[in-house]
Amino acid sequence: MLIRHATIVDVGSAHLIADQAVATLGDTIVAVGNDRDIAAAWRARQTTQAHGKYLIPGLWDMHVHFGGGPEVIEENQALLPLYVAFGITTVRDCAGDIPYDVLNWREDIARGTLLGPTLLSSGPKIEGIAPVWKGTLETGSEADVDAAIAKLKSLRVDFVKITDSTLKPELFLYAVRTAHAAGLKTSGHIPMQLTVEQAVDAGLNSIEHIDYAFKAGVKNEAAIAADFAAGRIDRAAAYRRLNEGFDRDTAMKAYRNFASRGVFVTPTLNGERILAWLDRDNHDHDPGLAYIGPKLRKTYDWRIERAAKASADAIRQRHEQYERAAAVLPLLQQAGVTIMAGTDAGFLNSFNYPALGLHDELALYVKQGLTPPQALASATRAGPEWFGKLDRYGGIEAGKAADLVLLDANPLADINATRQIRLVVLRGVVFDRGRLDRILADARTKVAEWNAHSNAARIGQRPSVPSAHSLASRSSASRARSSSVILLPNTRS
Numbered sequence: 449m450l451i452r453h454a455t456i457v458d459v460g461s462a463h464l465i466a467d468q469a470v471a472t473l474g475d476t477i478v479a480v481g482n483d484r485d486i487a488a489a490w491r492a493r494q495t496t497q498a499h500g501k502y503l504i505p506g507l508w509d510m511h512v513h514f515g516g517g518p519e520v521i522e523e524n525q526a527l528l529p530l531y532v533a534f535g536i537t538t539v540r541d542c543a544g545d546i547p548y549d550v551l552n553w554r555e556d557i558a559r560g561t562l563l564g565p566t567l568l569s570s571g572p573k574i575e576g577i578a579p580v581w582k583g584t585l586e587t588g589s590e591a592d593v594d595a596a597i598a599k600l601k602s603l604r605v606d607f608v609k610i611t612d613s614t615l616k617p618e619l620f621l622y623a624v625r626t627a628h629a630a631g632l633k634t635s636g637h638i639p640m641q642l643t644v645e646q647a648v649d650a651g652l653n654s655i656e657h658i659d660y661a662f663k664a665g666v667k668n669e670a671a672i673a674a675d676f677a678a679g680r681i682d683r684a685a686a687y688r689r690l691n692e693g694f695d696r697d698t699a700m701k702a703y704r705n706f707a708s709r710g711v712f713v714t715p716t717l718n719g720e721r722i723l724a725w726l727d728r729d730n731h732d733h734d735p736g737l738a739y740i741g742p743k744l745r746k747t748y749d750w751r752i753e754r755a756a757k758a759s760a761d762a763i764r765q766r767h768e769q770y771e772r773a774a775a776v777l778p779l780l781q782q783a784g785v786t787i788m789a790g791t792d793a794g795f796l797n798s799f800n801y802p803a804l805g806l807h808d809e810l811a812l813y814v815k816q817g818l819t820p821p822q823a824l825a826s827a828t829r830a831g832p833e834w835f836g837k838l839d840r841y842g843g844i845e846a847g848k849a850a851d852l853v854l855l856d857a858n859p860l861a862d863i864n865a866t867r868q869i870r871l872v873v874l875r876g877v878v879f880d881r882g883r884l885d886r887i888l889a890d891a892r893t894k895v896a897e898w899n900a901h902s903n904a905a906r907i908g909q910r911p912s913v914p915s916a917h918s919l920a921s922r923s924s925a926s927r928a929r930s931s932s933v934i935l936l937p938n939t940r941s
C-alpha cells in the first residue's frame with residue numbers, strides 16, 4: 449500500500465516533513481521518504497493520494513475499561529471498531545469485571561478475526577479481600593500476591609493493575625515490588641495510608657489520574673497518610689487536608705523524582721471533568737450516546753444518582769478540586785514527566801465516551817497549558833515508550849507498525865485536527881473515510897436496535913427500580929464517596 453504526497457508529522461521532534469510517501473507491506477511500514485523516490489521504487493496494489501493531508505502514527509488511549517457484568521459483554525465488544533473509526537489503533541485496558549473476555553479479544557484482534565485496536569490488557573486487577581470491584585484477584589497475604597502475580601504471568605498480561613478498595617497498604621507495596629521482580633510493569637491507585645513517593649520507590653511505573661500527582665505535591669502528605677493509617681482522621685478529613693496543602697516546590701521536587709525514575713502520569717482529565725460537573729451538565733444530547741448500548745448506559749446511573757444527591761457545598765468543592773488538580777498538568781510537563789493520554793472511558797464512567805473521549809482528553813491538555821505537539825506526543829509516543837515498544841510504534845519509519853492516521857488539518861497547529869480523520873491504517877489495512885463512516889453507521893444502528901429492544905422489554909414489565917440491585921452491590925463505594933469532598937480515586941477503576 450502506498451500513501452503519496454503526505455505531510456508527515458514527526459511527533460517526536462514536532463516537525464512537519466512535506467511531500468512524503470509511505471509504503472507498507474502486511475502490517476509493517478517498509479519505506480518512507482521523498483514522494484518521487486518512493487513512488488519510483490515501489491509498486492502498490494492500493495494507492496492513496498494525500499496532498500494537503502497530515503499523517504500521524506495511530507493514536508493510543510492508555511486508560512480504558514471494559515465491563516459492567518457478563519450481560520454487557522456484547523455491548524463492550526461493539527466498542528472495539530469504534531476505537532478504530534476514531535483513529536485509535538491501540539488501547540491499554542486498565543481492568544474491569546470481564547477480564548477474561550478482554551484477554552480473548554486481545555488474541556482475536558491479534559489474529560485478525562476481530563476488528564479492533566491492538567489491545568494491551570492488565571487482565572484481572574489485584575485487590576484486597578472482598579473489594580467493591582468484581583473480577584479481581586483477591587489478596588490478603590504475601591502468598592496470595594505471589595499467586596496472583598504467577599497467575600497474571602501465565603495469562604501473559606501486558607502489565608499489572610493494582611487498586612485499593614480493600615487491599616492492605618503493605619500488600620500494595622509488596623505487589624508492586626513482586627510484579628517488578630517478575631518483569632511486569634505496574635499501575636494503579638495508591639492507598640491513602642501511603643505517600644505517592646512510597647509507591648514510586650517500590651517501583652510503580654505509572655500514576656493513573658491526576659489526583660495522585662496533585663497529592664504528591666501536598667507538603668504534609670506523609671503526615672496526612674500517617675494520621676489516616678493510625679485512624680486519627682477519616683478519609684474525608686484526609687482529603688480536606690490534602691486539598692488545602694498543595695505546595696508548588698514540593699510538587700516540582702516530587703515530579704522531578706517521577707521524571708528521573710521514569711514514572712509516567714496518565715491524567716484522565718476527561719473523566720475527572722465530566723464527573724466533577726455531572727450535577728450541572730446536561731448530557732441528553734451528547735453525540736456519543738448514539739454509540740452506547742442500553743446496558744452500558746445503565747452503568748452510568750451509579751455516578752449520576754450520587755451526583756444528584758451531593759450537597760451544594762460538596763459540588764462546589766468538587767469543581768474547585770478538579771481545577772486545582774488539572775492545574776498541575778503543566779508542572780508535570782515542566783518537570784520532565786512523560787504524560788500519557790488516557791481517558792478512563794468505559795463502563796461506570798458516565799458520559800466519558802470510548803474513542804471520542806480521547807480527542808476531548810487531548811483538547812483538555814492544551815486547555816491546561818500543554819502545547820499541541822506535547823498533547824499529540826502524549827497520545828502517540830508516550831504509550832509505546834511506557835511499554836518499551838518504541839522500536840515498533842510511535843513514529844512513521846521503515847520497520848514500524850503500519851498503524852497510521854491521515855488528517856485533514858495540521859495537529860501541531862491545532863490539536864482538534866485529530867478529529868478530522870480522512871483515513872486510518874490499522875496493521876496495514878486501509879480504512880478510508882467511507883469505510884470509517886460505515887463502521888460508525890453500523891455501530892449507531894446496532895445501538896438503536898438494542899435501545900428499541902430494551903424499551904420494548906421495559907414497556908412489557910411492571911415499573912420497577914432496575915438499578916437497585918447494582919447499587920446495593922456497590923454500597924460501600926457509594927458510602928465512601930458520598931462523605932468525601934472530592935472525587936475519590938480509590939473507587940474509580
Ligand SMILES: [Zn+2]
Nearest residue numbers: 542792940941
Ligand atoms: Zn480507570
